[in-house]
Amino acid sequence: MASNQSITGEPILRLHGVSKQFGAVSALTDIDLDIHAGEVVALVGDNGAGKSTLVKTLAGVHQPTAGSIEFMGKPVTLDSPGTALDLGIATVFQDLALCENLDVVANLFLGHELAPWALDEVQMEVRAWTLLQELAARIPSVREPIASLSGGQRQTVAIARSLLLEPKVIMLDEPTAALGVAQTAEVLNLIERVRERGHGVVLISHNMEDVRAVADRVVVLRLGRNNGVFDADTSNEELVAAITGASENSVSRRRARKLEEMDQSS
Amino acid sequence: MTEEKSSTALDRSDSRVRHDEGIIGAVRAFMDRIRSGDLGMLPVAVGLVLIATVFTSLNPVFLAPNNLVNLLFDAAAVGCISLGVVCVLLLGQIDLSIGSMSGLASALMGVLWVKMGLPVPLAILAALTAGAVTGLVYASFLNRFGMPSFVSTLAGLLALLGMQLYLLGSTGSINLNYNSALVRFGQILIMPAWLSYLLAILPGVVSVTMGLRAMRRRAEANLSNPGLSVLLAKAGLLTVALLIAVSYLNTGRGVPYMFGLFVLLVVIMNYALTRTKWGRSMFAVGGNSEAARRAGINVNRIRLSAFMLCSTLAALGGVLSAARLASSSQQAGTGDVNLNAIAAAVIGGTSLFGGRGSAWSALLGVLVIQAISNGLTLLNLSSSLRYMITGAVLAIAVIVDSLARQSRASHGRA
Numbered sequence: 001m002a003s004n005q006s007i008t009g010e011p012i013l014r015l016h017g018v019s020k021q022f023g024a025v026s027a028l029t030d031i032d033l034d035i036h037a038g039e040v041v042a043l044v045g046d047n048g049a050g051k052s053t054l055v056k057t058l059a060g061v062h063q064p065t066a067g068s069i070e071f072m073g074k075p076v077t078l079d080s081p082g083t084a085l086d087l088g089i090a091t092v093f094q095d096l097a098l099c100e101n102l103d104v105v106a107n108l109f110l111g112h113e114l115a116p117w118a119l120d121e122v123q124m125e126v127r128a129w130t131l132l133q134e135l136a137a138r139i140p141s142v143r144e145p146i147a148s149l150s151g152g153q154r155q156t157v158a159i160a161r162s163l164l165l166e167p168k169v170i171m172l173d174e175p176t177a178a179l180g181v182a183q184t185a186e187v188l189n190l191i192e193r194v195r196e197r198g199h200g201v202v203l204i205s206h207n208m209e210d211v212r213a214v215a216d217r218v219v220v221l222r223l224g225r226n227n228g229v230f231d232a233d234t235s236n237e238e239l240v241a242a243i244t245g246a247s248e249n250s251v252s253r254r255r256a257r258k259l260e261e262m263d264q265s266s
Numbered sequence: 267m268t269e270e271k272s273s274t275a276l277d278r279s280d281s282r283v284r285h286d287e288g289i290i291g292a293v294r295a296f297m298d299r300i301r302s303g304d305l306g307m308l309p310v311a312v313g314l315v316l317i318a319t320v321f322t323s324l325n326p327v328f329l330a331p332n333n334l335v336n337l338l339f340d341a342a343a344v345g346c347i348s349l350g351v352v353c354v355l356l357l358g359q360i361d362l363s364i365g366s367m368s369g370l371a372s373a374l375m376g377v378l379w380v381k382m383g384l385p386v387p388l389a390i391l392a393a394l395t396a397g398a399v400t401g402l403v404y405a406s407f408l409n410r411f412g413m414p415s416f417v418s419t420l421a422g423l424l425a426l427l428g429m430q431l432y433l434l435g436s437t438g439s440i441n442l443n444y445n446s447a448l449v450r451f452g453q454i455l456i457m458p459a460w461l462s463y464l465l466a467i468l469p470g471v472v473s474v475t476m477g478l479r480a481m482r483r484r485a486e487a488n489l490s491n492p493g494l495s496v497l498l499a500k501a502g503l504l505t506v507a508l509l510i511a512v513s514y515l516n517t518g519r520g521v522p523y524m525f526g527l528f529v530l531l532v533v534i535m536n537y538a539l540t541r542t543k544w545g546r547s548m549f550a551v552g553g554n555s556e557a558a559r560r561a562g563i564n565v566n567r568i569r570l571s572a573f574m575l576c577s578t579l580a581a582l583g584g585v586l587s588a589a590r591l592a593s594s595s596q597q598a599g600t601g602d603v604n605l606n607a608i609a610a611a612v613i614g615g616t617s618l619f620g621g622r623g624s625a626w627s628a629l630l631g632v633l634v635i636q637a638i639s640n641g642l643t644l645l646n647l648s649s650s651l652r653y654m655i656t657g658a659v660l661a662i663a664v665i666v667d668s669l670a671r672q673s674r675a676s677h678g679r680a
Contacts, residue, residue, distance in 0.1 A: 059560065061560060080564075081561070082562035085561075085562045086562070091560070097560045099550045099554045099558065100554065101549060101552070101554075101622060102546075102549055102550060102553060106546055106550075110546070110547075110550055110558065110561040110563070111550075111561035111562035111563045112561075112562070113546055116542060116543035116544075119541050119543065119546065122484055122487050122489065126276065126488075147674075148677075
């Protein structure tokens with residue numbers, strides 16, 4: 001189990017012993033996680049490992065059953081999404097959480113409109129276009145309702161929204177799942193740019209290629225528990241072993257079978 | 267239409283999008299919207315023309331100026347109630363107790379003013395406060411216990427009606443003083459002609475000034491503009507239509523102040539819904555309340571504001587109808603008031619499914635509803651027939667709403 005190169009300074013976000021229970025189900029048990037300024041932490045794990053629950057806990061959507069969360073060295077209670085946003089924790093949720101009846105500009109600025117008593121539509125539209133161009137987004141019009149956009153376009157809007165408030169930590173839950181080749185590359189570029197600006201990034205992805213491309217550390221969750229922290233250059237086998245909980249797993253068995261078949265045919 | 271710029275405008279860089287510019291473009295965009303199920307004011311316009319033709323052919327008095335003035339007097343009370351309904355419908359909620367609330371408000375005002383001798387403004391204030399408190403109770407039920415507004419307001423319908431009957435006691439009705447300012451406001455007071463013409467010109471002037479300001483700011487920010495001709499054409503059409511309407515009404519008694527009050531409330535509500543953060547939050551909560559919550563919006567507070575506004579406006583409607591009838595009676599707010607107010611909002615284009623609508627729908631819808639009820643009264647039809655016809659109109663309005671919603675979904679619009 002390799003540890004990462006030393007990262008200096010206090011972590012921006014520190015979780016200690018965080019647990020979350022839904023009735024009889026323990027979705028998270030005793031999770032420890034540090035996120036430093038200027039690093040990309042990838043959160044990987046199988047379906048049901050608790051990745052999305054952890055992200056939602058940090059976004060203030062769920063409240064942890066036990067454990068403590070420290071933000072910039074101070075203990076905080078994330079009792080609502082508004083609190084998390086105000087602290088500077090922005091999230092791109094897996095279900096995107098956009099309002100389909102509102103247009104792109106309204107969704108980007110939702111809850112943080114400029115000039116609350118006389119909305120500054122012009123300024124907001126300009127900000128929206130600049131932000132979307134930074135992401136190389138192909139959005140035909142920012143005045144169309146979200147309902148008329150494709151899955152990838154919606155995902156870009158959701159990512160753009162998380163950047164709007166200049167957060168300290170950005171959490172991306174499967175940000176590239178619905179994206180094309182170019183946009184995926186743009187999102188990975190973006191993650192690196194965000195890191196260069198000194199922000200912390202939490203990336204959830206099933207795509208190991210994406211993970212290894214940008215992550216500084218890979219944190220593996222398994223059945224709601226920490227199951228190791230790895231370097232970005234850890235081999236695929238090692239990561240899969242940690243994710244599935246055994247070096248002998250369905251992925252390795254499949255590969256072994258394929259190798260055997262190739263041997264036999266040759 | 268727009269001047270050539272050295273670089274393309276910020277919002278015009280995508281070549282796949284057709285950009286509608288100028289008057290022809292505006293017409294084409296309008297047709298596209300209609301076809302995709304974004305009907306806007308079209309059902310209202312069609313409905314009004316249909317109603318006017320049918321009723322005028324049956325009884326020519328229908329289009330007489332003074333009958334239309336009466337229609338406007340009647341429209342103000344239901345219109346206020348309907349304006350409140352728009353707020354809760356936008357959230358995808360409903361308030362079924364608005365009729366009872368208006369009845370209770372009229373009874374409360376009558377008792378406090380006539381029986382207990384309080385000054386009128388205080389009595390009205392008490393009635394409005396009762397409305398605000400009722401809305402607060404509904405919102406708390408929804409926020410605390412997750413009680414659907416359909417159920418809590420159905421319970422409220424009975425409870426408020428009970429309170430109204432209790433307040434009025436055995437006599438059953440209280441007559442208001444005919445010479446009081448309130449009753450005169452509800453029955454007689456008409457704007458002087460010059461004021462009504464001035465108010466008819468105002469919307470056009472305001473929309474041109476605001477439009478020019480917006481165009482200048484958009485040009486400075488390198489954003490495209492729909493074009494000056496569209497702006498001028500819209501403002502011109504609006505002004506001409508309003509001037510014709512006002513001059514026709516002025517050949518009769520003129521424009522009632524009470525209707526003016528209602529329109530003022532609609533304008534304020536429209537501003538609040540479209541140009542403030544609160545309004546944006548209302549649409550967001552109605553569209554996807556979980557997404558709104560995750561964007562940091564306090565959903566409970568938005569619901570609270572909507573229900574309080576709805577009940578308060580219903581109470582105001584009750585006060586206005588008491589002024590119109592010069593009495594607070596056990597019949598106030600019963601019968602078809604409830605459904606008329608909800609139907610008006612839906613006919614005007616506010617969706618029952620939440621997240622879509624505007625303050626104008628209360629104004630437009632109430633004109634349709636009042637025109638029907640006024641026309642049926644002129645024909646001396648019994649209330650049995652009137653209820654059936656109004657019920658059918660509501661059903662049609664909801665069907666149009668549902669069909670338009672399906673069409674929007676298949677055309678990729680929310």
